Amino acid sequence: MSNIMDTRGLSCPQPVMETLEEMGRIKQRQIEVLVDTDTSRENVMRAAKSQGWEVKEIKPGQGEGIFGSMTVFMSL
């Protein structure tokens, strides 16, 4: 079971701040982060690695057009 964070549409550095906050808070050791830009994806992945988390998978969003979102799966 993992928590799902929706950071789509947020300005820098909010996606990273919210991801870090969630990492510190949850008991589950898995988070899914929805992002809508590659910048956010890179930033979230960089933050995850800096906290010793592992990025498991990146999945394109469903049914959102080619300019749609992505989900970054990460776990401790």
Added chain:
Amino acid sequence: MEEGLTPNKEEYMTTFKNIFATRWGIITVGALVGILAPLLQKLGNPGNMGVCVACFQRDIAGALGLHRADVVEYMRPEIIGFVIGSLAAAYLFKEFRPRAGSAPMVRFVLGVFAMIGALVFLGCPWRAWLRLAAGDGNAILGLLGLVSGIWIGIRFLKAGYDLGRSQPTYAAVGWTLPLIMLGFLVLMFIYPQIPGESKSGILFYSVKSPGSMHAPLAISLAAGLAIGLAAQRSRFCTMGAFRDLILFQQTHLFLGVISLAVFAFIANLVLNQFNPGFANQPVAHTMGLWNYLGMVLAGLSFVLAGGCPGRQIFLAGEGDGDAAVFVLGMIFGAAFSHNFGLASSPAGVGPNGIAGVIVGLVVCLSIGFTMRKKAA
């Protein structure tokens, strides 16, 4: 979603490989700007202003006649190149994502005051580093102001500052600023500069420095395109550099600006453009307090808007309509700066520059205090 439009997983993963997102990538991009800027200066751009996002947007405002300060009127092709280069990179790497709707009006106002603050100091963060790398000691207080403004902005971020989410929108929305910039370029061809003339058709051209000083159009445009491409890929940001360092103890973006400064310093030494000192520096003044406070205002505006002036341009190129509104805010802010006597000159701050900074700080602090997710 139609079959065929969806990249398969393998293709998708390869698009994630972005060499510019690596440590060496961002250092390379900083080096590119650091070397190109002094070269552009050698080729004709004003002193310690090989590239300056704020100054060049101010010159564009002058070329359009939005202000009539006759020493700063030129349609800077570098800015046009930044937007188009970023757009091209975004399309090449499938990152063009048209989006808008995150408090555009507030972003416009932040752009206005970002420019007002930058023009009290006389430069955006890019130019602050370039000034330092050329020996202009006044840049030290400007950079300290930038860091202070960013520090204040971070307090707001930590308190839940939020301008709301942007929404996906039509591709045409993302194309709007790039098309405006292409329109500006077309105007430059229709109304080219006539030596000694202050106006060509509808465009204004300075006949006195620094607006009259510029590298050849094709070179400026090519340099702008190259920087736009590289900066879109690397997410180069001179505000994020300090923000991430202070907020996350993360050095990624910081390495980029340090690289810019180091390579600009070396390039200036090689090109014989390094002149250490405080007095008589090109397009600079020595009023330390206002160099500092101008950049406090600018730095705070950048944090509240999520990027430095350069970054806002590159975001606009990849489809961010809100960043595009910030860019327009900066261009209009330049018009206010010169029409209202807010902009500094080598003689010191403008007649109303101090009032401009104070009003700007009040407005930006109000934005920071009132637009909070957690307070709502």
